Amino acid sequence: MIPTDHPRYRSLVTREHLADCARKGIVSWEGLISHGRGEAFDYLLGEKTGESARRAGRTAAALLRTARHPVISVNGNTAALAAREIALLQKTSGALVEVNLFHRTPERVRQIETLLRDAGSDVFSGEAERLLPLSHDRAFCRREGMYAADVVLVPLEDGDRCEVLVGMGKKVIAIDLNPLSRTAKMATLTVVDEVTRALPVIANAFLSLTDEECRNLVAALDNPAILKEARDEMAARLCHALD
Amino acid sequence: MIPTDHPRYRSLVTREHLADCARKGIVSWEGLISHGRGEAFDYLLGEKTGESARRAGRTAAALLRTARHPVISVNGNTAALAAREIALLQKTSGALVEVNLFHRTPERVRQIETLLRDAGSDVFSGEAERLLPLSHDRAFCRREGMYAADVVLVPLEDGDRCEVLVGMGKKVIAIDLNPLSRTAKMATLTVVDEVTRALPVIANAFLSLTDEECRNLVAALDNPAILKEARDEMAARLCHALD
Numbered sequence: 091m092i093p094t095d096h097p098r099y100r101s102l103v104t105r106e107h108l109a110d111c112a113r114k115g116i117v118s119w120e121g122l123i124s125h126g127r128g129e130a131f132d133y134l135l136g137e138k139t140g141e142s143a144r145r146a147g148r149t150a151a152a153l154l155r156t157a158r159h160p161v162i163s164v165n166g167n168t169a170a171l172a173a174r175e176i177a178l179l180q181k182t183s184g185a186l187v188e189v190n191l192f193h194r195t196p197e198r199v200r201q202i203e204t205l206l207r208d209a210g211s212d213v214f215s216g217e218a219e220r221l222l223p224l225s226h227d228r229a230f231c232r233r234e235g236m237y238a239a240d241v242v243l244v245p246l247e248d249g250d251r252c253e254v255l256v257g258m259g260k261k262v263i264a265i266d267l268n269p270l271s272r273t274a275k276m277a278t279l280t281v282v283d284e285v286t287r288a289l290p291v292i293a294n295a296f297l298s299l300t301d302e303e304c305r306n307l308v309a310a311l312d313n314p315a316i317l318k319e320a321r322d323e324m325a326a327r328l329c330h331a332l333d
Numbered sequence: 334m335i336p337t338d339h340p341r342y343r344s345l346v347t348r349e350h351l352a353d354c355a356r357k358g359i360v361s362w363e364g365l366i367s368h369g370r371g372e373a374f375d376y377l378l379g380e381k382t383g384e385s386a387r388r389a390g391r392t393a394a395a396l397l398r399t400a401r402h403p404v405i406s407v408n409g410n411t412a413a414l415a416a417r418e419i420a421l422l423q424k425t426s427g428a429l430v431e432v433n434l435f436h437r438t439p440e441r442v443r444q445i446e447t448l449l450r451d452a453g454s455d456v457f458s459g460e461a462e463r464l465l466p467l468s469h470d471r472a473f474c475r476r477e478g479m480y481a482a483d484v485v486l487v488p489l490e491d492g493d494r495c496e497v498l499v500g501m502g503k504k505v506i507a508i509d510l511n512p513l514s515r516t517a518k519m520a521t522l523t524v525v526d527e528v529t530r531a532l533p534v535i536a537n538a539f540l541s542l543t544d545e546e547c548r549n550l551v552a553a554l555d556n557p558a559i560l561k562e563a564r565d566e567m568a569a570r571l572c573h574a575l576d
Contacts, residue, residue, distance in 0.1 A: 093468050096493070097515065109362030119352040119365055126369020133370075133513065268373065270571075325568035328513070 101129065104171070111170040116201050118193045121167045124246065131267035132284050134324035142319035143283040144291055149311055150243065150263045150281055151183075151295035152304035157241035157261070160185035161214075165192070168245045168285060169202045173209035175289035182293040185243065186214040188235040190251075194227035222254050243292075244273075245285045252276045265289075269320040279313055282320035344372065344380075347414070354413035359444050361436040364410045367489065374510035375527050377567035382534060385562035386526040390534035392554055393486065393506045393524055394426075395547035397539060400484035400504070403428035404457075408435070411488045411528060412445045416452035418532035425536040428486065429457040431478040433494075437470035465497050486535075487516070488528045495519045508532075512563040522556055525563035 092102045108125055111117040117125075139147070154160045162185045164176060169189075180187045189202050203213045218230040221237045228251045231237050242255055245265040252273040255262045264277035265288045274280040281288045299307070335345045351368055354360040360368075382390075397403050405428045407419060412432075423430045432445050446456045461473040464480045471494045474480050485498055488508040495516040498505045507520035508531045517523040524531045542550070 105363050105366050108366065112362050112365075119355055119362075120348065122362055122365035123348055123351070123369035123372070126366035126371070127373040128369075129366065130370040130373030130511065133511070270376070321571045325571040328564040328568040328571070 108167070108170055111166070114201070115198055116205060117166045117170045120193070121165075121170075125167060125171075128246070128267040128284070131269075131282075131324065134327050135267070135283070135320075136327060137284070139283050139287045139291060140320075140323055142316060142323065143281060143288065145307075146279060146281040146316050147283065147288055147291035148295040148299065148303075149279055149307045150288075150292045151299055152307040153241050153261055153263055153279060153311075154183050154185060154243065154292070155296060155299065155301075155304045156308060157185075157239075159239050160241040160243070161236045161239035162187045162243045163190045163236060163245075163247070164188065164202065164206060165190060165246060166198065166202060169205050172245070172285045172289055173205050173211070175286050175293075176206060177210035179243075179289050179293045179296070180211045182296050186235055186239075187211045188214045188232060190228055190231055190236065192226060192228050194230060222251065222258075224251060224254055244277075245289070247273045247277075269317045269324070274317055275313075277313065279311055280316060282317065351410070351413055354409070357444070358441055359448060360409045360413045363436065364408075364413075367410060368414075371489070371510040371527070374512075374525075374567065377570050378510070378526070378563075379570060380527070382526050382530045383563075383566055385559060385566065386524060386531065387534055388550075389522060389524040389559050390526065390531055391538040391542065391546075392522055392550045393531075393535045394538035394542055395550040396484050396504055396506055396522060396554075397426045397428060397486065397535070398542065398544075398547045399551060400428075400482075402482050403484040403486070404479045404482035405430045405486045406433045406479060406488075406490070407431065407445065407449060408433060408489060409441065409445060412448050415488070415528045415532055416448050416454070418529050418536075419449060420453035422486075422532050422536045422539070423454045425539050429478055429482075430454045431457045431475060433471055433474055433479065435469060435471050437473060465494065465501075467494060467497055487520075488532070490516045490520075512560045512567070517560055518556075520556065522554055523559060525560065 108117055112122055189199050203215055206213050214235045218232055220229045221231050222229045239260055241261045243263045247264050252262055253276045256276055261278040264273050264280045265285050266274045266280055269282050351360055355365055407430055432442050446458055449456050457478045461475050463472045464474050465472045482503055484504045486506045490507050495505055496519045499519055504521040507516045507523045508528050509517045509523055512525045
């Protein structure tokens with residue numbers, strides 16, 4: 091039991107939840123290490139959504155609004171951390187939710203799909219084929235799902251799949267706390283924010299943006315500038331040791 | 334199998350090793366998350382020991398040299414990552430090595446003590462009592478060990494125990510990659526460096542420093558300045574997006 095007066099209570103509860111999910115097989119052990127990496131960068135963001143991340147989230151909503159066939163790709167960590175927020179965005183946006191895993195077993199796919207459905211998502215499921223040009227199991231996706239998508243939202247993604255999706259001509263929206271990662275640099279748009287904070291920002295903007303605002307946000311999209319703002323924000327926190 | 338020419342080979346091998354240790358129960362699931370956090374900060378250090386960290390390591394050696402009853406506190410991650418380096422420092426310095434765990438079970442204590450002994454450490458073992466004013470199981474330590482210590486080296490520590498040890502009048506040397514952590518700020522001295530790099534720096538300095546150099550380093554000890562240097566180094570890497 092974590093004492094409720096612990097100054098890092100929320101972070102510790104999230105860690106325990108992820109560890110539970112790892113014991114159940116939903117989260118891989120690499121997923122636990124990835125989460126820790128994300129924690130460090132979130133710490134440097136002050137564990138809050140800054141102006142730059144909020145604008146990136148609104149731009150993500152604009153990309154989803156203007157998409158023909160948007161897909162939200164979900165892995166173990168995203169399902170464990172943000173199943174409710176994924177359901178919210180799916181209901182709001184009508185995007186397909188599809189499970190895509192690096193450490194893929196039929197059992198894990200089923201577990202994660204169940205978790206997502208229990209949280210309220212419609213999950214686009216069925217037979218996956220090896221359709222992406224990747225040597226590992228993230229190559230598996232559905233022909234009518236991610237393969238056919240024009241915009242793919244990939245929270246907590248690994249770099250090489252992001253590169254492949256962009257190479258296939260898709261617009262890739264990454265949610266990644268590390269502004270120096272390959273994913274962050276390769277994506278069409280990177281929301282440098284914690285996934286449970288970023289997804290509701292995107293869902294809210296999806297509902298509130300006008301068509302003109304959507305067009306303007308998409309036209310103004312400059313991912314290197316977004317990453318630079320995130321890096322500067324983190325650097326400022328480091329330099330001034332802000333709390 | 335990880336290809337040996339992979340640009341992140343060393344980091345990936347370390348992760349696999351830690352995951353193995355987690356499966357065996359030596360490392361806790363939360364320990365994997367902590368490791369990820371450390372990875373992110375080490376990335377911002379360029380994964381090397383800078384001048385500031387080297388000077389902090391020498392100061393740590395000076396504190397150990399001038400200690401009456403120095404103790405090295407070891408947890409699961411430290412044992413999994415750096416059992417050999419702990420043995421080296423223990424043999425060099427004559428400090429007691431004592432296991433102290435957040436997720437404490439008799440079985441885990443035994444496993445970690447065995448791992449440390451197999452790597453060449455003398456481990457100070459025996460009956461632990463709840464002697465530190467903490468609500469969780471890190472309160473357990475030995476009366477003749479950490480409880481009686483005047484200097485405690487705590488690699489990869491959590492913040493509240495660091496605070497408690499300082500409150501008991503002990504000098505605490507932390508090894509912590511996060512220069513913003515409570516541990517880093519509470520400790521008497523923080524070596525902001527990766528544990529397998531930091532421990533040999535301390536062991537080498539323990540042997541090479543003169544008594545006068547030890548006195549001068551201890552007199553000049555300024556932990557806030559050390560943390561500032563580490564933060565500035567990381568910030569520079571973020572600002573310039575160095576590889």
